[in-house]
Amino acid sequence: MKLYEKYQGADDPFEGDSTLWLRSLPAGARVIKAVVKLKPVALPGGTLFEETITFTDGQGGLGAIKIPGTSVSNFVEVDFHARRTLAAVEGTEIVVVPGTTTSGAGLQVDMGGAYVGIANDGTFMAPDKIPWTVDLSSGRALLPGLMVNKFRLDEPESSTTLDVTKVIIRSVPTNVSVHLDQMPPFWTHLGELAISQTSPDFSAVMNAYLAEATVEKGFYVIPFVIHSDTIARLNVELMIDYVIQQPILPSYLPEVTLPYGYSSLPGVEEELLTVKLPRGATITDTHGAVLGTLDATRVVFGEIGETGATSIVTISAERSLAQPIKLEKETPVNGIDLPLANTKPGLAGLHLSLQVDNDGKPSGEELTTAGVSVKKPVPGGSAWGSAALPTEFRFLPGVRYWLVLQSIQGEAHWEVKTLKQDEPTASALQDSNDGGFSWRTAATHQGEKPLAAIFRLRNSPDQFKIPLQLQIGKEPDAKRVFFDRFAPLGRVEFDLDFGAELGEYLASPAVASPCGRGELLTNGIFDLPPHDDATRRLFGFDTGLVEATSGQASLTGRVNLDRGIDLSVQRFILLSIDNGDPIRIDCAGIIPARTLPDEVVDAINGAVGNNVAKYNDGRLIITSPNGGESNNDE
Incomplete structure (x- = not known):
């Protein structure tokens, strides 16, 4: 099995250690391959490797503070309390340098204990050099790319107040490592991580940790600790191949005894024989x-197992039913079984007969008769009746017979299916309210017809x-x-x-996602779908991927939204088009609890800036606007 999880870190900068929790690896799994991929990303709408520190009342982000000057000394000082690489500064006032025609302030930096002036070539000041001038006339000025602890802007002879509102710094993830909980790092990338990098296989480390890992709700709880010496924004992709031994029976049952009746289904609760497998x-x-x-008897005609969706038709002393039977080959039969829905077990007075055909109706001429014994149903199933014929009856090939069911007293309920359009009406169930003198096409209480009654024929094979x-x-x-x-x-x-x-x-298509096994709809975190994720509510599945082999790639949901949908809690999806960066989209309408399909479409198209979403035939559809290789709705 393959597990793929993706963490979108564009909105989550960190410095030092950042812990991500994996909660989707099933308990008991043995990992055969595991790699992690780290990719530096920018703040949405920002520049890669740039961080902005905004000051409010002297306090900035990332631990920085701003120290303003006095009425006597016009300066401003920024203390990062860490080593940062300068990029730019923004301020609110223009400072005129006396004796020159240039607006600006002088720049000094503290790279380790004392301030030094910076020349216009980015080096330290010397008698023959021109000072670096910080011109805030446009509100923003570039700074030399120096790694400093503090920097200072000053112009003591200016009559205006010097202020700094924002500082832009550059930070590339540096000396990045990844480890599990308190274990040593299984991967260390020395120096700057400027491009996407993939770790070596750490499956051995993973299996060692899983031996004592915590399990919650059937899944391991695994902390992945990512370390960077500098501020980092990272997308994290985790790819795990694993195998798992999944028992069908619970651990306390080494074996189970399955009783069988005429229904052909085991007489135990369905959950006992159900196994849940991870997606993919x-x-x-x-x-x-x-x-x-x-x-010793075996079913020779009629499907065994589940009968699927059925309706019922009632048999009583006033109403008889007749089902035509025509077999393709000669078939000996010594028993007939009937599904009787919620008929009371032990009902007396129910019997059947096989009759000759008379121009598409039962003739009344009985070839054999037998009483029907109604058995106790299996848990959650229908009652079944069975009739043991007095002697073996042989159905001749191509001859129509009629299976007639009558009740002397009490009611029984025969399970039926509606005939499909391509099935001949000559095989339809008939009913009679006058003891068999006349017959007509039977219908359910709701008026459904034509119908075919369900039955099975049994014999004893040689x-x-x-x-x-x-x-x-x-x-x-x-x-x-x-x-x-x-x-x-x-x-x-x-x-x-x-x-x-x-x-x-x-x-098979009925089980597999219509979008394949790739991650189109991802959670964006190392966790099960978050509480506000609307992917399943809108599309009918958690993840999906559509890759176009020709023409446009498109993704079609499996949920009918015609009646609206409640997005008051689960309201967000992550959408990526043509392998672009994922966009987190709030799909809730004006009244979230009654969000309309058109509101979802407008929210998606508005966030993407293109008409990629539409609603058609009760389904939400997302299509690549450029005929790209893939659509990613995460």
């Missing part, structure tokens, strides 16, 4: 074992057949694993290997 999981190995005994299937996922997108290859054993006792089928299921 790649299966390397699977293992299981099955041991048990089952009855040779042993494995009666089990493994279903991965939910219908209609589930993947089935068959075990016919184990039939020669003559018993149900074999090991399972379903890795290939599980991998195919995870890669």
